Amino acid sequence: MTDYRRLRVALLGAGSVGSQVASLLLRHGAELADRAGASLELAGIAVRDVDAPRDVDLPRELFTTDAEQLIVGADIVIELMGGIDPAREYVLQAINSGADVVTANKALLATHGPEIFDAADQVGAQVYYEAAAAGAIPIIRPLRDSLAGDRVQRIMGIVNGTTNYILDRMDAEGADFADVLAQAQALGYAEADPTADVEGYDAAQKAAILASLAFHTAVPLEAVHREGITSIDSSMIDAARHAGYVIKLLAVCERLAASDGDGESISVRVYPALVDRAHPLASVHGANNAVFVQAEAAGNLMFYGAGAGGVQTASAVLGDVVSAARRHVAGGVGVAESTRANLPVSPIGRVITRYQITLEVDDQPGVLATIAGILNEGRVSIATVEQTVLAAAVTPAAEAQTEDAPKARLVIGTHKAREKDLSETVDRLAATGVVDRVVSVLRVEGD
Amino acid sequence: MTDYRRLRVALLGAGSVGSQVASLLLRHGAELADRAGASLELAGIAVRDVDAPRDVDLPRELFTTDAEQLIVGADIVIELMGGIDPAREYVLQAINSGADVVTANKALLATHGPEIFDAADQVGAQVYYEAAAAGAIPIIRPLRDSLAGDRVQRIMGIVNGTTNYILDRMDAEGADFADVLAQAQALGYAEADPTADVEGYDAAQKAAILASLAFHTAVPLEAVHREGITSIDSSMIDAARHAGYVIKLLAVCERLAASDGDGESISVRVYPALVDRAHPLASVHGANNAVFVQAEAAGNLMFYGAGAGGVQTASAVLGDVVSAARRHVAGGVGVAESTRANLPVSPIGRVITRYQITLEVDDQPGVLATIAGILNEGRVSIATVEQTVLAAAVTPAAEAQTEDAPKARLVIGTHKAREKDLSETVDRLAATGVVDRVVSVLRVEGD
Structure with a gap:
């Protein structure tokens, strides 16, 4: 030796x-x-x-x-x-x-x-x-070194194995969040207190690290927009499948072009999003992780593997x-972190993406026109609308039935819109008399 | 600045x-x-x-x-x-x-x-x-640095975009090799002289580089077993699809355990192989590349992206x-290549994998028993057999028809066998009177 x-x-x-x-x-x-x-x-x-x-x-x-x-x-x-x-x-x-x-x-x-x-x-x-x-996925060296000569435009990562396991089981079995979480806890995929995973805290920490590397910018954890998966129910998963999507908890780190007097910035966010089933991220199953990177010169790259495990x-x-x-x-000194780009982190309101809005509305003439008008005023452009008439609510007394207007479910796919415009518009929709309930608002990522 | x-x-x-x-x-x-x-x-x-x-x-x-x-x-x-x-x-x-x-x-x-x-x-x-x-796929640093503390067991790479484009088009369109090659040349995916790509020379060079890194061993190009894709025709692609496989040109770099008095060694080989359609490599389409790595501790990893392009x-x-x-x-000196493991590179004969053998045989009693006997003697164990009776050959004269025995196609899937045993057995099968023609012998990779 x-x-x-x-x-x-x-x-x-x-x-x-x-x-x-x-x-x-x-x-x-x-x-x-x-x-x-x-x-x-x-x-x-x-x-x-x-x-x-x-x-x-x-x-x-x-x-x-x-x-x-x-x-x-x-x-x-x-x-x-x-x-x-x-x-x-x-x-x-x-x-x-x-x-x-x-x-x-x-x-x-x-x-x-x-x-x-x-x-x-x-x-x-x-x-x-x-x-x-x-x-175990080698992602730090690729971002820090291999892509150091390129400009990363966007990272979309499935970086939390527990939530991917839960969403994947919900998708495969049609099961409810609480049941799958209990199953995941029994199998050791989720901890007794699952907050760090299911509320997206763990993914947000990883997003901050990935964004710091990719954009040569120190990204403070507080700047990461974070939403968890506890509000995802089996009906949302079903609806996503019906529309050709799967729901994944994504860490999205994105370079935002300068616009409206704002300079170039970045957005770092964690939320459950709709991903097209043909996208490589859609086929990341179980507790696996994957990081999808889009770079100006290199194009699309994906890194896949086990996200956890001793x-x-x-x-x-x-x-x-x-x-x-x-x-x-x-010999030689260590290479310092490269944070000189120091791009500002934009609030979630500046993000531009597509959305899918699901509403429960009165099934009566003029409702769609009213809603389309509100979206149009709010600078949210409609790409697709699907309307399903819901079975009349079962009420104990026959006379009560007559007072209930028939209901419909409206699934609206938007063109790209600004999050600020979108959320203000959704607030306005919720406040109109014709919208009974905003069932869900999900971003669509990975076009 | x-x-x-x-x-x-x-x-x-x-x-x-x-x-x-x-x-x-x-x-x-x-x-x-x-x-x-x-x-x-x-x-x-x-x-x-x-x-x-x-x-x-x-x-x-x-x-x-x-x-x-x-x-x-x-x-x-x-x-x-x-x-x-x-x-x-x-x-x-x-x-x-x-x-x-x-x-x-x-x-x-x-x-x-x-x-x-x-x-x-x-x-x-x-x-x-x-x-x-x-x-553009970052694979050198992951192998050289990120996995330097692990033991790589196997690499399976789609490392040549031209051949993946050709095989993918053949699979999607049912087209023949020559037609798709001409199409690829017109689109700039294949060169006027496609030899380096379709005969596997380019993939063999990359396999030598990947194996050298993964196994800390200088792998000479001559030690890489190389087969191209020119013998793959649309009937083989169809048969593969029917059996749940896709044909990919793979660069396989594998650690072989010590056995039979031989010490630990490695195998580096390039050939078209059957890959299960559920395997992540099966969904690498077009001219894309992907490298699938199996490591002792890290488990399965995959790196995906554009394989070529200026x-x-x-x-x-x-x-x-x-x-x-x-x-x-x-400052400091450059890090030297790590080649101290210096494992010997085994000849292809020592490789152990699964095979699919397609034969054209006389459709008469006892044929399958004869073939099964030869396989058994050759230490090749049968996992699956599928027999299809072929339409009688069209011959010009009616009297000739009576002399032709009816034919059948036999597709034999083997359990894991040693390449040397397998190829000797196939030679013996070809020499028996009951086997008309060895249609194809393909390895199955990625179990």
Whole structure:
């Protein structure tokens, strides 16, 4: 075996990802050393409780509760604790002591990214985070490096496996949200408290990271428009299928052209959207992730794979560890994040996309004309209308029946419209006497 | 504008890719400088004929016929001439003068890769070649860096756009190879001399590059088993569809486990194969490319996009230029290719996969038993058999008809078998009296 320079690797956290990282480092050490050109010596694993049960058997002597002490003298620090505190302090300590940092902590990067990248830039260290955006899918290097000579126009990502699993099951089985969520929890695809996933918080963090890279702009998490999938019911899924769509929770990061006196900007948003069934994203099933990238020169690209899972995510972490080791061998300072474009993030109101509006209306002459008039005034142009007469409501008394006007369901597909115009128009529709109920308003993405 | 360090960029070649690279470099210079942390100054473009027509208008004063002179003093040399000579000499000159090299030249890398990477390693330069393997699709960095901590088990790539276009049209239109090839040539998807594409030479070069990266092993082009698509006719495409498959020209790079006294090895092969229509590769249409990667920890990944095209490929080239510039700014030596695993490349005979064998046989009792016996002796296990009685051959004289035994077509799907056993068995089948004709033998990939 070649006599390589030895690099001290400190691991913080031994959860489902961390324990797999430790196990792979120990098992494949010689192979990784050949690839890195340096021997990767796991100096220790910092955890809160040394005796907690782990997914994988690991030598007990590696464990410590003293993360601060473990970081001292480390060449590479792998942070897999999750959460903001104390992860942030340890990452900054590692950087300031000259170590490179590998992290999968999307919450940390989405909230404290600029602070961390600045600190690394000051000392010439490097922060690697392939595992933070879409699990095992290599997306960070493609965006940061491969597409660095291009102009990304739009990213549409299925970046949360739990919600994709839920929506996919709802689509396949016609089941309701609550039932599928319970099933997902039983199978371990969803957590006991599913808020971070189903309300889109997890996807929003990833969207901020992807948009920052793609547009060379620090995107604060607060600038990401976020809607979850809890309002999606089986009737919406059915209606989508009927119209040739599937509903996916998308992270959309988009470059907006200058217009109306506004300069060029970007939009970063997470919401359930209608995706044409022929679009490559429509065939991403189960808990898988995929990131669809449209770039000016490269055209359409798609990156597909497992979005989560301990051993899958460990693959991304170890790729970063090898990169960090190679950099130590090659010398030179770490490459700083490229955020000089500094484009403003536009509010959701500036977004231009297509919509599908579903209304419950009185089934009487003139209703469609009234609605079309309101849309027209609101600068929302109609592309398609489909009207279905609904069965009369069952009421206990025969005389009550006569008072109820017959109802119809109206599904309106719009041409591209500005979100601000659209939402104001929908408010006006809701306020007219002829509209009983706005059943749903969904964006259509991926034309 | 920030006062960046200036890097001299020399461009060799101004064909469909080169002229787009020059144009994008000139148009997006300021943006690229912000991302690279250095100003990229296009010092000149070396061409054979300064006055040749170009795809894009470029300043005449940039052109020179003296490549050697242009390389002197360059920080980054972009080689887009294609071919081996003089590209090889210029690339080595560039490396030895301390420049980083960006190239899209798959033929050069597949035949002289080790010489070029060694030369770069000697002086600490770096060779970038994202555009050499699957056009605009970022696949080099994912394999080289993102998966460096994992063990790639198998790559299945649609890496040649021309043949995918042809097979896709044949599948969609039921058209014959020759007709679709002529159509592809008219549309510019195939060259006047289509040999490099349809005989699999182009795919074999890319397979050698992908396998070298994935398995950390220098794979010589001669070690790549290569079959083209010229023998695929519309009846084979129909039969494939009937059985739930589509025929794709695949580059398969596979890790073979140690067995029978042989150590671990790899197989690198290019051939038309049957792919299940539910497999993600089956829905790669037109001239698109996709690379499906199976890794021990990461699981299944897929990378999809445009496989060729001047401006698409230029995106990959410019990504490499920005990476090279960042390395110049960061300092340190270039990272050497990781080829220390040095696994042997096994001959095709050691490959284990499933097959579909189509035979024309006499339709008489005992034929199937004879054939099943031969397969069994040859250690080829039958998974499915489908027999179709063929209409009697039309012969001019009635008396001739009586001498012709009725014929049947037999489609045999095998379980996994070793290629050597399979091909010996097929030879034995062909030699029996009951088999009239071996119609086709196709591998089934992607289970």
